[in-house]
Amino acid sequence: MVGDRFSVYLKQLVRIVSLRILKSYNLVGLLLMAMFSIGLFAVACGGTETIEVEKIITKEVPVEVEKIVTKEVPVEVEKIVTKEVPVEVEKIVIKEVTTKYTPEEGGEKKSGQAQTGAAAYTRQVLDKSKHPTSYKESPDLAAKVKSGDLPAVADRLPKNPMVLDSSDMDGVGKYGGTWKRAFTGPADEQNIERISKNHMIFWNSLMTELRPHIAEDFESNADATKFTFHLREGMKWSDGEPFTSADVLFWYEHILKDDNVLPAKPAYSKTANGEMGVWEAVDDYTYTVTFSEPYGVYLELVSGLSVAGHLTQFPVCGGGFSPKHYMSQFHAAFVGEEQANKLAKDAGYDNWGTHFCAKNNPVKNVDSPVTTAWMPIKGFNEEESVWERNPYYWAVDTAGNQLPYLDKIVLSLAEDVEVLGLRVVAGEFDIQGRHVKPDKLPLLRENEGKGGYRVQLTSAAGSSAITVYPNQDYGAHGEGDKEIGDLLREADFRRALSVGFDRVQIQEVVFLGMGRPASACAVPDEPYAPGPEYDQMWSTLDVAKGNELLDGLGLEKGSDGFRTTPSGKPLVLDVIAVTGAFTDAVGAAELIKKDWKDNLGINLKITPTERSLRETRLKNNEAMLSIWGGGGASEPLFLFPNHDLAFNWESGMGPASGQWFQDPSVFGPPLSESIAKQQVLWRQGAALPRSERIEIGKEIRKIACEEVHAITTITESPAWIFVIKNYVRNFPTGVPFTTVGQTPGSFYTEAFWFDQ
Numbered sequence: 001m002v003g004d005r006f007s008v009y010l011k012q013l014v015r016i017v018s019l020r021i022l023k024s025y026n027l028v029g030l031l032l033m034a035m036f037s038i039g040l041f042a043v044a045c046g047g048t049e050t051i052e053v054e055k056i057i058t059k060e061v062p063v064e065v066e067k068i069v070t071k072e073v074p075v076e077v078e079k080i081v082t083k084e085v086p087v088e089v090e091k092i093v094i095k096e097v098t099t100k101y102t103p104e105e106g107g108e109k110k111s112g113q114a115q116t117g118a119a120a121y122t123r124q125v126l127d128k129s130k131h132p133t134s135y136k137e138s139p140d141l142a143a144k145v146k147s148g149d150l151p152a153v154a155d156r157l158p159k160n161p162m163v164l165d166s167s168d169m170d171g172v173g174k175y176g177g178t179w180k181r182a183f184t185g186p187a188d189e190q191n192i193e194r195i196s197k198n199h200m201i202f203w204n205s206l207m208t209e210l211r212p213h214i215a216e217d218f219e220s221n222a223d224a225t226k227f228t229f230h231l232r233e234g235m236k237w238s239d240g241e242p243f244t245s246a247d248v249l250f251w252y253e254h255i256l257k258d259d260n261v262l263p264a265k266p267a268y269s270k271t272a273n274g275e276m277g278v279w280e281a282v283d284d285y286t287y288t289v290t291f292s293e294p295y296g297v298y299l300e301l302v303s304g305l306s307v308a309g310h311l312t313q314f315p316v317c318g319g320g321f322s323p324k325h326y327m328s329q330f331h332a333a334f335v336g337e338e339q340a341n342k343l344a345k346d347a348g349y350d351n352w353g354t355h356f357c358a359k360n361n362p363v364k365n366v367d368s369p370v371t372t373a374w375m376p377i378k379g380f381n382e383e384e385s386v387w388e389r390n391p392y393y394w395a396v397d398t399a400g401n402q403l404p405y406l407d408k409i410v411l412s413l414a415e416d417v418e419v420l421g422l423r424v425v426a427g428e429f430d431i432q433g434r435h436v437k438p439d440k441l442p443l444l445r446e447n448e449g450k451g452g453y454r455v456q457l458t459s460a461a462g463s464s465a466i467t468v469y470p471n472q473d474y475g476a477h478g479e480g481d482k483e484i485g486d487l488l489r490e491a492d493f494r495r496a497l498s499v500g501f502d503r504v505q506i507q508e509v510v511f512l513g514m515g516r517p518a519s520a521c522a523v524p525d526e527p528y529a530p531g532p533e534y535d536q537m538w539s540t541l542d543v544a545k546g547n548e549l550l551d552g553l554g555l556e557k558g559s560d561g562f563r564t565t566p567s568g569k570p571l572v573l574d575v576i577a578v579t580g581a582f583t584d585a586v587g588a589a590e591l592i593k594k595d596w597k598d599n600l601g602i603n604l605k606i607t608p609t610e611r612s613l614r615e616t617r618l619k620n621n622e623a624m625l626s627i628w629g630g631g632g633a634s635e636p637l638f639l640f641p642n643h644d645l646a647f648n649w650e651s652g653m654g655p656a657s658g659q660w661f662q663d664p665s666v667f668g669p670p671l672s673e674s675i676a677k678q679q680v681l682w683r684q685g686a687a688l689p690r691s692e693r694i695e696i697g698k699e700i701r702k703i704a705c706e707e708v709h710a711i712t713t714i715t716e717s718p719a720w721i722f723v724i725k726n727y728v729r730n731f732p733t734g735v736p737f738t739t740v741g742q743t744p745g746s747f748y749t750e751a752f753w754f755d756q
Helices: 002-023 026-038 139-146 190-196 245-256 298-302 324-330 337-346 352-359 417-425 438-446 482-488 491-499 503-509 543-552 585-600 611-619 655-662 673-686 690-706
Strands: 055-058 077-081 098-100 162-165 178-183 201-203 210-212 215-221 226-231 278-283 286-290 374-378 384-389 395-397 408-413 453-459 467-470 572-578 603-609 625-628 718-725
Touching (some): 245 286, 245 324, 337 352, 572 611, 585 625, 611 625, 673 690
Antiparallel strands (some): 215 226, 226 286, 384 408
16 A cells, blocks of 8 residues: 555655646647647548539539429539538439539638647649649759659659649748657558548548548539549559559459459448448549449548558558559469469568558568558568658649758658657757657657757547556456456446546646546547536446445455455456557556555456557457446547447457457357447448438437447546757647547648748
8 A cells, every 4th residue: 555655655756747748838739739629630521412402513514503403403513512501402312413522721611629729831822823833852852863763753753743832831841851850660651641641532631621632523413323433643662653543453353353362251341231432433533433332431431541551551451452563473363373373472471461461561562562651661571760761753833843842851860758758859950750658758849959859749529548447358258358348348347437536636647737537538629429418417426326336236345445346356357558659558557456455345456558469469359347448439430430439450349340340150149238329329420421320329328428438537637749940941830639530640741831
């Protein structure tokens, strides 16, 4: 007991000292906290709302047509404009109308979720009449053109490159500079994936509108069963080979449909009935995806982490396209199974399918061509990962300068996050947000001048940076103690755990007083927050209630003060807490452990775990409880729901149920009725346009909070703490942190430049 008290007193002392340092920056602190109080997160809205039509503006008619068209329309529809009206409009389905998804930049809606302050960010120029007609390039590439090692810049760019406008900030930049940052090892692939972004279509930085990206244009039919993508004519891979619909169809025919390569099909490739879509090439630069039933969320999924592209591939080999000219040499359909297996065995792989996916991962295989702004030179298996400018990158600024501005990205290994944090404080890195923990904020503020940097905080409304996930699948499939698994499947057991610890301690010690305690239904968090009455549900310290619930389950206390199982065995819970990640999961677990012991008589064992081992244990359904961030945010609910329901292996509340949800041949259906109900609702909502799935989303969130699928702690804390050198230009302000949009990729990093 003395040791426990000394540990808590020591942490409180550290907190007080830290807060005093923060108070020396009182004005900045107040402004930042004010920003957090209103939130900095934007919800994904627009883009796929194509069913309710109030007004159609056609290409040939210069005036607005007020009537609703319900019969075949003989002219091409360029844009559907929806306005709010005070009367109810009857919902109609017009299958002849095609909805375009390229709204005018500047017509973006403000976030429906939270105010974002004075937002300044890089925008796409969608009006092609305002695109530059001549192009320039970096000095190093110009030298290669002169020597004959590269074609001219105009021949390397597509016919219509993406044009980025950063005039909200520092505008047209200058070439040069190496972006120095840190990573924590081979499992930290997201470090470069987030920066690189190679989605077929994407979001604006506010996460309010879908945008073209690799695809120059895209559209859906009115009932959201067929989606058409128009690629950029003349676009090339980083090795100069053409990027065409053949690369998309290669992925479909020889990756998605081949069980040797991708046995578990990614969720986004299937509708609610489990039937996979059909990809077809119309011509070299056009392809379609067709589903047997409406799939209202599909375009939003393609724009985010669920699909992500060739570089990110979440899941591996699931990126939606692949370089056919390069990857064919490893595929049995092209070289024969015998040769493909020989290549695999020579490289140390058991079979050709696994080897193929490894070769298809540019983060590990630097020989793979890419479509990203920087291409790999040294991968993540070394102490330093190097990425250099892609000479064939398909974007320019408003003056016609081919992007990116920065020559290189160099990531240096820092296996110890504490050491990484001290190096950030010392000013060693140009832009670093990932792995900067909140406990470093006082030191960062103190050393801003000396380090030549500024600190910028981002927040994700509703999301909890530290969440405990009781695994309701534990012991259900032969893994682990079934008696403990049965308790984890009891809502009252989870509720007791949730009200049995003091979240304010975590707020003060781990987050230095930032954020606030809340449930997984924190408000404001539109559009899926079920209501203010859910904000604190089962999330306020109530020792008496917790013990009442545990007593009601027949969990008696032994002579040592700890509870036993109904059969009389010692009740010991085990939680895996990832080390070397984003927040102090182990430190938070220590505070929870002490409170559960003192308040409830629950014995908690903490197992510090490396991130890749966490993945293994979740996939094998071996984790009893696990700690991770996320849970409770509206934005990812239909777009990246891993932490909101049992969606896949990463869903801590039901990793086996999540894998079954993706592939019914794996594990089995959930034993938890509430998890099963959420899965059914999610499939129903995914078929609908956003406006029609809001009530379903609220119901999913209600279930999560009433049944305590996730034990959240603190919301409105900094999602990432960005440390930015003073010479960095075109870094946005007033924009949200987003998992779906892969911050900082959502900032359009190719437009960053250094004023040195």
